[in-house]
Amino acid sequence: MTLTPILAEGSGGFPSWLTPELQVLVWSVAVFLALLGLLWKFAWGPLMQALEEREHRIAKKIDDAEARFKEAEAKAAEYEKRLEAAKAEATAIIDEGKRDAVKVQEQIQAAANAEAAKTLERAKREIKLAQDQAIAELRDRLVDFTAEMAATVIEREVKAEDHRRFIEQGIEKVGQKVQ
Amino acid sequence: MAEEAPHGHEHHGEGEHAHAEAGHAEGAHDHGEEHGSDPMHHIKDLVYLGLAKDGSIRWKPYHHGVAVQGYEPAYAGPLKLEFTKHMFNLGVIALVTFLVCTVVAQRVIRGLKANEAPKGPLANAVEALLVYVRDEVVEPIGGHHLAHYTPLFLTYFFFILIGNLMGMIPEFGGATGNINVTIALAGSVYACVWVLGMANQGVVGYVKHLVPPGTPIPMVPLMFVLELMGPLIKCFVLCVRLFANMIAGHLIVSNVLALGAFGGLLPSMIAGVMLLFGIPLALGISILEILVCFIQAYVFTLLAVIFVGAAVHPEH
Numbered sequence: 001m002t003l004t005p006i007l008a009e010g011s012g013g014f015p016s017w018l019t020p021e022l023q024v025l026v027w028s029v030a031v032f033l034a035l036l037g038l039l040w041k042f043a044w045g046p047l048m049q050a051l052e053e054r055e056h057r058i059a060k061k062i063d064d065a066e067a068r069f070k071e072a073e074a075k076a077a078e079y080e081k082r083l084e085a086a087k088a089e090a091t092a093i094i095d096e097g098k099r100d101a102v103k104v105q106e107q108i109q110a111a112a113n114a115e116a117a118k119t120l121e122r123a124k125r126e127i128k129l130a131q132d133q134a135i136a137e138l139r140d141r142l143v144d145f146t147a148e149m150a151a152t153v154i155e156r157e158v159k160a161e162d163h164r165r166f167i168e169q170g171i172e173k174v175g176q177k178v179q
Numbered sequence: 180m181a182e183e184a185p186h187g188h189e190h191h192g193e194g195e196h197a198h199a200e201a202g203h204a205e206g207a208h209d210h211g212e213e214h215g216s217d218p219m220h221h222i223k224d225l226v227y228l229g230l231a232k233d234g235s236i237r238w239k240p241y242h243h244g245v246a247v248q249g250y251e252p253a254y255a256g257p258l259k260l261e262f263t264k265h266m267f268n269l270g271v272i273a274l275v276t277f278l279v280c281t282v283v284a285q286r287v288i289r290g291l292k293a294n295e296a297p298k299g300p301l302a303n304a305v306e307a308l309l310v311y312v313r314d315e316v317v318e319p320i321g322g323h324h325l326a327h328y329t330p331l332f333l334t335y336f337f338f339i340l341i342g343n344l345m346g347m348i349p350e351f352g353g354a355t356g357n358i359n360v361t362i363a364l365a366g367s368v369y370a371c372v373w374v375l376g377m378a379n380q381g382v383v384g385y386v387k388h389l390v391p392p393g394t395p396i397p398m399v400p401l402m403f404v405l406e407l408m409g410p411l412i413k414c415f416v417l418c419v420r421l422f423a424n425m426i427a428g429h430l431i432v433s434n435v436l437a438l439g440a441f442g443g444l445l446p447s448m449i450a451g452v453m454l455l456f457g458i459p460l461a462l463g464i465s466i467l468e469i470l471v472c473f474i475q476a477y478v479f480t481l482l483a484v485i486f487v488g489a490a491v492h493p494e495h
Binding site (some may be wrong): 018 | 337
């Protein structure tokens with residue numbers, strides 16, 4: 001008898017606890033909708049928004065970090081490139097310096113050679129000049145001396161022009177021999 | 180609950196069999212009231228306040244299992260103008276749900292705004308739950324469109340969970356074990372299937388997707404009717420599942436204890452033995468019931484997501 005109420009009939013042939021009661025149904029819908037609206041406005045809505053904001057914040061931070069990383073990478077690459085360029089430049093400068101040094105050396109050598117050649121030339125010219133002078137002087141002296149000697153030897157006055165002619169002929173002969 | 184011994188003759192289902200009691204008979208249709216030693220009182224709905232056909236208001240201050248009975252209720256259309264125990268309970272459940280969720284949510288929001296990790300286990304749990312429901316349940320099933328409706332599913336979950344758990348409180352009674360309440364909840368899922376389906380795919384697109392593409396022409400009308408009935412049947416099952424699960428636990432506990440009560444009619448030795456086993460058994464089943472409360476709230480929410488998700492995103 002105690003267990004029978006489960007099957008006790010309510011209205012409409014259903015057990016009492018299975019009887020459809022529209023007012024309860026409508027009330028349930030109303031309560032649920034009210035709860036949904038209130039929770040959406042005061043709890044879930046702001047909460048979802050706050051979560052989304054935080055997610056955006058985190059996503060932005062990650063993006064920023066990535067961007068900065070890329071920037072740093074680019075900078076490192078640039079510095080590497082610059083370093084390479086600087087090295088190349090330095091090598092070029094050294095090479096150029098070496099080339100310049102060789103050139104200068106060559107120039108100096110050439111100049112020195114030229115100078116030496118010039119000096120030699122001049123020395124030769126001077127020697128030649130001195131030689132010529134000496135020869136001319138010698139010839140003059142010889143003429144005079146010979147004239148003196150001839151005058152002395154011959155002891156007669158010969159016409160000056162004859163003297164000269166004889167002497168010069170004589171010198172010519174001497175000169176040919178000297179040379 | 181039904182621990183107390185029954186008062187002999189007073190175990191009747193509803194008011195038709197109720198006896199008039201001296202001093203309480205008011206009005207021609209009031210046949211009196213039933214006393215509350217009914218082992219089924221925990222799952223039965225009771226009228227607290229009613230408007231009678233003759234215009235008089237009937238109400239009783241709450242008393243264990245006692246309802247206003249034996250009068251001709253007034254109707255507004257098909258609705259009886261009554262306020263019942265489960266209606267009251269539902270209001271309390273909604274209020275508790277609102278307060279708990281709002282307080283916790285506000286705390287989580289404050290933490291989020293301050294860019295801090297959530298403080299306290301409850302705030303942590305709610306945040307984790309919300310993110311879980313949104314990212315692991317709603318979005319994989321329903322796509323990004325459905326993620327906007329996460330609050331809907333969270334409300335289902337917490338409302339049903341708190342309703343189920345409060346249904347475990349003796350005297351309070353399980354509102355989620357009332358078929359009308361579960362019809363209302365499943366009906367709202369059914370409405371969501373249509374409304375959100377049409378809102379996201381357009382009315383024409385939604386009706387068109389009812390028949391899967393590639394269906395042979397002769398099969399189209401049949402498929403159309405079948406697909407039209409699909410969500411209805413699914414939601415009906417949703418309603419029955421929650422109702423049956425919640426009421427089954429109450430019925431088992433009630434009957435296990437009723438065995439002891441029933442034993443009251445027998446020699447006291449036997450009754451004692453019955454209660455000796457009945458009470459621990461009822462306790463064990465109650466603990467199991469608490470697990471069922473969570474499982475059913477989760478299952479209802481998950482299935483609601485799947486049904487609505489299928490309508491919003493047919494390819495999923």
